[in-house]
Amino acid sequence: MWHGDYRFLLKNLILKDFRIRYRNMSLGVFWSLLNPVVMLGVYIFVFTQLLKNDTPHFAVFLLCGIVPFSFFSGAWAAGTSSMVDNASLVKRVALPRELIPITSVLSTCVHLIIQIGLLLVIVLLSGIPVNVYWLWLPLIWGLEVVFVCGLALLFSAINVYVRDTRYVVDSANTILFWLVPIVYSFAIIPQRFRAIYRWNPVAALVMAMRDILLDAKYPGNWLLIQLTLGAFFCLGIGLLVFRKLKEGFYDYL
């Protein structure tokens, strides 16, 4: 068993991820900002110049979808391959193995924070006033991180046994991009699909962010409760499966 300082280890693992990702880049961490800006530019062009669109504050509307989704898809994909990518560490150092997928999610949070900064700046530039419901934002972002940690635990463990898992995740992300209201509004979804949408924590998050930032209204108890239940249910399943599967990691890595 490993008895050590979890916080210090987590900090160093996150720093490592962060350093090796940006050390050899001339633009460094600036890429976290550049990527969504480029994406935003393309979407705005397509959805305002090519397709007819009269959504007010369309940039904010889009970013409310793109920011949580790009965090979600990036962290899920990175989390899934984290165990295999760190095989040498897992096989040779007796660290608590749960920390590996969790670290990869948390180091993706650095981008999330930068992109949230971008989002809030654009919100203010668009002339949308700050309202009291902004206080809910940290909670719903926190819940998204919990949710993705659960997914990362679950899929990183499965990926050790079935290496195709990461490609399944890539495809799932492509599908989800269209099944989460990112480029369209929840309002156009037919009534019979709405309940399913609300149970998807990524969709719930996007809707909650739009409620707060665009409509200046409380997202509603029901949405927040579903978001919370979804996130912690996923974390629970992730931990449970991970605990079961980790016994075979040494043999399969």
Added chain:
Amino acid sequence: MKIITCENVSKTFHRHSGQVLLRQHLAYLFGRNRGSEFHALKGVSFDVVDGEGLAVIGSNGAGKSTLLSMVAGLAKPDTGSVQVNGRIAALLELGSGFHPDLTGTENVYLNAALLGFTEKQTKEMFGTIVDFAAIGDFMDEPLRSYSSGMWLRLAFSVAVNVDPDILIVDEVLAVGDQDFQAKCYDRIRGFRNAGKTFVCVSHSKPILMELCDQAIWLDHGEMMMTGPIADVFEAYEGRLQVQT
């Protein structure tokens, strides 16, 4: 006091030709074609008493590293049990946990955290580690610019400063130059004199004879012999001569 107890430990690996396709998964699931199995260890039992220096010897593929991995808590035995009463520092591979893109200093911090230190402890020992490694300016260079000797110096310097109850070393000391090797042996002797337990895999008889007092001899996963190191080596070498 028994600090490590291994009872009837067995470990089997499944052999598949590198690729596990869906077909194999299904075949495995339905119990057909379990593939060939490789018995890395078969019913190995031994105890290590507090303060002992144990050498694990045997030819390549005898199961030595698998055994150490299980003692270090990295792998689970299929049958039997491994019990360890104390804090372990394992140096199973040269600089496991080091990353080539990080500098020496950054890697020392990361490795110290991996070995279970707090930030305060790491800062306190940092000077000692750097002095012991004696690689000068290279501390601020990324590890990919290091020679394997320098890599070892840094890895070993972190591990020996851990002050564990049990130090496990798998065949990594051979990379250092003579000065550094001598320094490492000094450190391990000091460690032994302090009443700590040392477990080592190596193919170098003089090193093992100097640092250990007990030995176990593994051959194709089976334990051939355990006892005082001189006796075990005698039997092991006798067997090798018979074979050749």
